[in-house]
Amino acid sequence: MRCAIYTRKSSDEGLEQEFNSLDAQYDACKAYIASQKHEGWSLVRERYDDGGFSGGSMERPGLKELLADIAEGKIDVVIIYKIDRLTRSLADFARIIETLEKHGASFVSVTQSFNTKTSMGRLVLHVLLSFAQFEREVGAERVRDKIAASKAKGMWMGGTVPLGYDAVDRKLIVNEAEAATVRALFSKLVELRSVQAALSWAQTQGLCTKQRARKGKQVGGGAFHYGALRCVLGNPLYVGDIAHKGRTYKGQHQGIIGRELFDQARAVLANAKGSGRRQQAVLPSVLQGLLVDPHGRPMGPVHTQRNGQRLRYYVTHHRSLSATGPAAYRFAAMPLERECAAMLAEHVRSRVTSAEEHEHATKAAATLTGGDQSARRCIMMTWISQITVGEGELTIATHDGQRLRKAVTRVRDGRDVRLVVGEQQAGRENKVDAQIIALLQDARRAQELALAKPKLSLAELAIKFGRSPDRFKRLLRLSYLSPTIVNALLQGSAPDDLHAARLRQLDRLPLGWAEQEGLLLR
Structure with missing residues (x-):
């Protein structure tokens, strides 16, 4: 056996x-x-x-x-x-x-x-x-009862030692070097009013989590991620409290931050509750909360899907609209964000007065022009108080009292409006619109079908072509466009407002080429 x-x-x-x-x-x-x-x-x-x-x-x-x-x-x-x-x-x-x-x-x-x-x-x-x-x-019940009674007396009962403290004789003692990081994180959260922006700032500043010894190995000490930052900002230990099963008690350890700052941070976290996954999954709109339209009305981010592509815009907030007031404004997000980032980068570089400031400004300018969305938003929130998209001018008001201005032109592109900076108009590269090429090809095929089947009615031709009669009729008219207009479209030298959407909606296109050119190439 x-x-x-x-x-x-x-x-x-x-x-x-x-x-x-x-x-x-x-x-x-x-x-x-x-x-x-x-x-x-x-x-x-x-x-x-x-x-x-x-x-x-x-x-x-x-x-x-x-x-x-x-x-x-x-x-x-x-x-x-x-x-x-x-x-x-x-x-x-x-x-x-x-x-x-x-x-x-x-x-x-x-x-x-x-x-x-x-x-x-x-x-x-x-x-x-x-x-x-x-x-x-x-x-087990005895242990649970003992832990509850001890925490009610404000005693720390062990576990992972939080950032800002050291465990000495089973008590929490403030680590001043780490405590400075904790205070900076809480202050920046209250200032930026956004966990994601505070996270980007912490990563830009190189702040790290607490380094601990676990099973003979050193763990932690890396850059903050979203979850680690939320754990720090939501921990009542930092205000001198001990939490247990939804209740808080006055702790025997020393707090790191004041009660007022902690309450303000908790209010920010309450507004962001449940949005952690969404904020990580979707790129932040860097100008959110900063942008106003020409009439001083706040503009917020929206997005839509077109041909499988996610397109972002800034639009006038619907709550600021009235039946008798001006219509809402809508601008494509990426070019507007790019221009604002370039203007701020130039301003940051111009404020340099020492070698130390030069290094910091160079790093900030590089982030603004080539960094990720979160880092760019963090810097913009730090420097900018308001951005106004006027009728002919883009204005950035900074926290240091400066006003950055640049002339812009509003150009309609279908249902969208984009901003063209004045200095860039002269050197603008001609771009051929793929949608216009496809539209002209459809018009030529519609013309060939109509000439090949002269006995069929317009409705029958439309069915064969796979379009509605109204759409087929408009394609036939486009097939007789002036060669000058067609060349301008194919070379990308046509006016900015002569886009595919406008061509599709043309109801009464003149038969004379001179009249067509006067209408479309003016």
Whole structure:
């Protein structure tokens, strides 16, 4: 009979001693096996020890190795010092017994005599296990009650040491170097009113999470991510409180920030609650909260999908519109953001007065012109108080009292309006619109079909072409465009307002080429 000894101790206290509790259990079981030598019992060489593991869980390396060897037929009898060394859970015990019976193995408790082969033996075993499980649950309740009572007195009960503190004699002591980082994070959150903007600022400044030693390795000490920042900004420890099950108590440790600053930060977090995934999944609109239209009305970001592409815009907020007031404004987001970033980068570079400021300004300008959206927004929120898109001028008001201005022209492009900066108009590159090329090709095919099928009515031709009669009629008119207009469209030199959307909507196109050119190329 091949016998294996299993030993367990719930805590790791005392395991560093030369002769510990696991060794005592092992020697007692080894002596019992020696007493059964006449029955043919022999001890296997492997030891199955679990030091510092609770009996309420099956997640124990020694137990897993033991059950694996039983499944492979290497063990006939499991020897344990006491039944609760094997498990303190009735459900787990039932699974272990099932494994033993399936592979023809059994187990023996050295200090508790019973035979699991009989019904009476199994009854006694279940009674013992019931008391073992009861003892474990009562112990857990005592621990929970002690933690609750201690936290109500403001005591820190261990766990991960937060940024800004060190654990000394089981008490939190302020780490002044890290505390400065915590204060800066809270202040920047309240200033920017956005967790994402505060995160971008922290990453730009190179702020790092707390570095800790865990299982002999150094963990943490890296750049902040969204979740880590939210944990810091929502932790009441920093205001001197201890939280437990939805309630807070006055802590015995020293706070790092004031109550007023913490309440302001909590209000910002409440507004951003539940939006963490959305803020990470969608690129932030860098001008949100800064932009107003020519009439001083706030503009906000919107987006739409066109041909599988996500397009972003800034539009006048609907709450600021009135029935008798001006219509809403709408501008494409990317060129507007690009122009504002370029203007601010130039301003930042112009404010340099020292070598140290030059390095910081160069870094900020590079982020504005080539950094990611979050970093650009962080810098813009730091420098800009308001951006006004006027009828002929783009104005940026900065926090240092400056007003940056640049002449712009509003050009209609279909339903959109884009801004063309005055200095860039003269050197504008001609671009051919792919939609216009496709439209002219459709017009030529419509013309060829009409000439090939002269006996068919307009409605029948439209059905054959796969368009509505009205759309087919407009395509036929476009097929007789002036060669001068067609060349201008194909070369990209046509006026900006002569786009595909306008051509599709032309109802009454003159037959004379001179009249067409006067209408479309003016």
